[in-house]
Amino acid sequence: MNLYRSSRTRAQIQVVPMIDILLILLIFFVVSTTFKKPREILSIDLPTVHEIPSDTTTEQRSVIAVDALGNITLDSLAVPEGLxxxxxxxxxxxxxxxxxxxxxxxxxxxxxxxSVWEALTKAGIPIKEVPARIKLPEKS
Incomplete structure (x- = not known):
């Protein structure tokens, strides 16, 4: 008893056109890539009063206080925005x-x-005569 077996042909993948497509994609990516130029960055950590010896003063000064939200007070008087x-x-x-x-x-x-320093300059007050104190968060 002879059973008929059909000869199965294997599916053949044509490799040469795939290589051509990959080569074209490679050329496209090489040509269209933009290379980033290295930049030098200088990181600056400003010193605090604890790191630099400072003088103490006893003269009375009026305080321009600016909080984290940008609200300004001049000797406990709230200053509206832009004024x-x-x-x-x-x-x-x-x-x-x-x-x-x-x-x-x-x-x-x-x-x-x-903007605070600009307002001081426009009001005729030299910035050099207005020392700045930066409030650090309190340590718990």
Missing amino acids: LESYLAAFQKQNPGRKLELEADRKLPLERLL
Whole structure:
């Protein structure tokens, strides 16, 4: 008894066209890749008062306090947004010889601190005469 067996042909995968496609993809990725140029970055850790010897002073200064949210107070008087320059000008007229001191929160954004310094400059107060104290978070 002879059973008919059909000859099965194996499915053949054509490798040459696949190599061509892979080569074209490789060339495409090499040409379209943008290489990043290395940049030098300088990390700066600013020293705190505990690391640098400092002088103590006994003169009375008025305090411009800025909290982490950007709210400004001038000697416990809340200053509305955008009116710091006019408040400083009025403060200088009322207290001609009084010096100022800036007390800023450590989490205060830099742009907000720069806007305070700009208001001081526009009000005619030199920034060099306004020392800044940065409030550090209290250790528990």
